[in-house]
Amino acid sequence: MDEGLWQRAVVEPLQQLWWQIVGYLSHLSTAIVLLLLGLVAAWLAKQVVYRSLRAVRFDRGAERMGLAAVIERVGLYRGSSYAVAQCVQAFVLLLTALLVLNALGPTGSDLVLRFFNYLPDLLVAGVILVVGGLAAAFFGRGTLIAAVNARLESARLLAGGVRLFIWLLALIVAFEHLGIGQTTLAIAFGVLFGGIVTALAIAFGLAGKDLARQALESLVRRGTREEEEEEEEEGVRHL
Amino acid sequence: MVDVDVLPPDTRQTLEKLEKADIIVGIPSYNNSRTVAHVVRAVSAGLSKHFPDRRSVIVNSDGGSKDGTPQAVLQTQLETESLLLVRHPIHPIHRISTPYHGLPGKGSAFRTIFLVTRQLGAQACAVVDADLRSITPDWVDLLVRPVLEHNFDYVAPYYRRHKYDGTITNSMVYPLTRALYGTRVRQPIGGEFGLSAKMVERLLSKDVWETDVARYGVDIWMTTTALAERFRVCQVFLGAKIHDPKDPGADLTAMLVQVVGSLFGLMEEHEKVWKNIHGSVPAPLYGFPYTVGLEPVKVNPERIRSAFQHGVRDLASVYQSFLPPELAGELERLAGVPAEEFELRDEVWAALIYEFAAAFHHRKLDRTHLLQSLTPLYLGWVGSFVGRTAEASDDDAEQRIERLCLAYEQLKPRLIDRWEAK
Numbered sequence: 001m002d003e004g005l006w007q008r009a010v011v012e013p014l015q016q017l018w019w020q021i022v023g024y025l026s027h028l029s030t031a032i033v034l035l036l037l038g039l040v041a042a043w044l045a046k047q048v049v050y051r052s053l054r055a056v057r058f059d060r061g062a063e064r065m066g067l068a069a070v071i072e073r074v075g076l077y078r079g080s081s082y083a084v085a086q087c088v089q090a091f092v093l094l095l096t097a098l099l100v101l102n103a104l105g106p107t108g109s110d111l112v113l114r115f116f117n118y119l120p121d122l123l124v125a126g127v128i129l130v131v132g133g134l135a136a137a138f139f140g141r142g143t144l145i146a147a148v149n150a151r152l153e154s155a156r157l158l159a160g161g162v163r164l165f166i167w168l169l170a171l172i173v174a175f176e177h178l179g180i181g182q183t184t185l186a187i188a189f190g191v192l193f194g195g196i197v198t199a200l201a202i203a204f205g206l207a208g209k210d211l212a213r214q215a216l217e218s219l220v221r222r223g224t225r226e227e228e229e230e231e232e233e234e235g236v237r238h239l
Numbered sequence: 240m241v242d243v244d245v246l247p248p249d250t251r252q253t254l255e256k257l258e259k260a261d262i263i264v265g266i267p268s269y270n271n272s273r274t275v276a277h278v279v280r281a282v283s284a285g286l287s288k289h290f291p292d293r294r295s296v297i298v299n300s301d302g303g304s305k306d307g308t309p310q311a312v313l314q315t316q317l318e319t320e321s322l323l324l325v326r327h328p329i330h331p332i333h334r335i336s337t338p339y340h341g342l343p344g345k346g347s348a349f350r351t352i353f354l355v356t357r358q359l360g361a362q363a364c365a366v367v368d369a370d371l372r373s374i375t376p377d378w379v380d381l382l383v384r385p386v387l388e389h390n391f392d393y394v395a396p397y398y399r400r401h402k403y404d405g406t407i408t409n410s411m412v413y414p415l416t417r418a419l420y421g422t423r424v425r426q427p428i429g430g431e432f433g434l435s436a437k438m439v440e441r442l443l444s445k446d447v448w449e450t451d452v453a454r455y456g457v458d459i460w461m462t463t464t465a466l467a468e469r470f471r472v473c474q475v476f477l478g479a480k481i482h483d484p485k486d487p488g489a490d491l492t493a494m495l496v497q498v499v500g501s502l503f504g505l506m507e508e509h510e511k512v513w514k515n516i517h518g519s520v521p522a523p524l525y526g527f528p529y530t531v532g533l534e535p536v537k538v539n540p541e542r543i544r545s546a547f548q549h550g551v552r553d554l555a556s557v558y559q560s561f562l563p564p565e566l567a568g569e570l571e572r573l574a575g576v577p578a579e580e581f582e583l584r585d586e587v588w589a590a591l592i593y594e595f596a597a598a599f600h601h602r603k604l605d606r607t608h609l610l611q612s613l614t615p616l617y618l619g620w621v622g623s624f625v626g627r628t629a630e631a632s633d634d635d636a637e638q639r640i641e642r643l644c645l646a647y648e649q650l651k652p653r654l655i656d657r658w659e660a661k
Contacts, residue, residue, distance in 0.1 A: 142608060145554065151546060238406050238491055238495075
């Protein structure tokens with residue numbers, strides 16, 4: 001066989017393959033080192049954040065703000081400090097994954113760039129969800145207590161509805177911010193909300209027309225006989 | 240805003256003309272035209288009869304009545320011939336009707352009355368509700384004389400009341416105030432009070448007039464301030480308190496939030512005082528106690544218990560977030576028992592109130608939500624009390640209140656523990 005042909009057909013491809021393998025192994029080893037370092041850093045970050053938050057009694061503050069209830073609701077039962085520490089760990093792991101991808105070559109670098117461009121929107125969406133969760137817990141509880149004190153039979157249902165509504169609203173705003181299914185979600189929400197209102201209107205206006213009449217009559221009477229009715233309800237004089 | 244600026248310009252001009260007074264009797268009002276004329280006549284007669292040589296002013300502080308209450312105050316005539324006065328007043332009894340500024344409520348009305356007292360340099364001030372039907376001229380004497388002649392700073396009322404009249408007072412305000420500050424003032428939020436100039440000055444010096452104190456919280460705030468700051472306090476027997484059923488527009492939860500919120504807020508202010516007090520002593524009682532006929536009160540215990548049971552069932556998650564498991568469990572048990580076995584024991588009730596106070600202090604929950612969630616439990620206490628005293632006389636019912644007070648006093652160390660818990 002011609003030596004030049006042998007060189008072009010076998011040796012050069014093999015050399016290229018070898019250099020590619022060496023290059024890839026170099027990237028891979030860097031990636032593995034980064035991965036190991038990232039895992040350690042994530043574990044350390046989790047421990048530091050968890051212990052620091054415990055030291056400043058973050059759990060109590062979170063309980064007061066209603067954050068603890070939100071965290072419990074999403075299934076994290078080991079306390080607010082632990083949940084935040086886990087989030088930090090997850091974040092460091094995510095960064096590690098991105099660095100590993102970057103170390104593996106140009107395709108990974110592109111992914112990393114796209115991710116960093118997307119990161120601010122992701123953070124804002126996260127904040128929207130946290131605020132939405134807090135608002136849902138606060139207003140849900142307020143509605144529940146007010147409904148119980150107003151002696152409504154379906155107090156829990158009403159409070160659940162308020163919570164669900166605020167969560168849905170927060171989710172839609174968050175997704176809209178991320179540019180995910182903007183139109184679909186807005187339409188879905190509109191249809192759902194419109195459907196609920198229509199259903200309530202039909203139920204109250206047609207099926208429950210007698211009830212509606214009684215409720216309206218009661219409202220009108222209430223304006224004129226509020227004092228007497230209240231006294232009749234319980235009899236006792238509170239103050 | 241400078242205090243005196245709170246008074247409207249025409250009221251300030253009137254006060255400048257009057258220059259000086261010895262006694263101020265204040266009548267806070269809001270749509271009380273049905274009863275205020277009687278109150279004004281009784282106060283005028285009391286001042287003429289008991290303090291003929293003193294310069295007195297009646298001050299109506301009105302919250303914007305639409306039913307002509309201020310006009311009724313100013314136009315009411317007193318027929319002195321029918322009073323058979325031994326001595327006629329040396330000075331005419333002046334009347335002022337002035338709107339108050341600030342948050343709508345009794346506290347803002349009191350502030351105006353106190354400012355008039357300060358402005359005229361009066362030695363004594365009394366306040367009486369405008370919706371009273373049972374006030375007599377002697378009430379003025381009883382509220383003012385201990386200040387003028389016995390150097391008391393704060394005169395609280397002592398009434399005969401129906402066993403189901405004043406249930407917030409009986410279940411929480413009286414027992415807690417007594418356990419905290421060690422003085423037995425039976426009606427800490429009675430509505431009628433006598434105050435010395437020193438006491439008025441002290442109250443005006445406090446920056447509370449934009450808080451719940453300006454609303455329903457003013458009575459408990461004044462009484463607590465008097466007790467915690469060791470002013471000389473006494474009680475006077477006024478007989479029966481019969482008044483219009485309730486304040487227009489008042490709502491039970493709003494009342495509870497304001498009264499109990501003020502009570503708990505004051506516990507934070509006077510923490511150092513109440514932690515060092517054990518047991519209680521009665522405040523001196525003046526006047527001649529007599530038996531009076533009381534208005535019957537019809538009660539619907541079934542409805543009250545039902546409100547408690549539904550409340551405990553629906554708010555279980557709220558209570559579990561700050562109550563210890565044994566108390567939350569006891570509430571759940573009570574929500575399921577039949578009517579004849581329903582009893583909220585004194586120790587449980589006192590412990591519940593102490594847990595609420597500690598949760599309020601540690602902000603375990605939004606404070607308004609916490610106080611609002613007390614409503615069903617309070618109705619549970621009322622239902623239990625009604626169930627246990629249905630056949631009891633008013634005196635027997637009073638004995639049960641006494642036992643409740645002792646439970647509060649005995650459990651006070653628990654309150655201190657929970658209050659100090661980190």
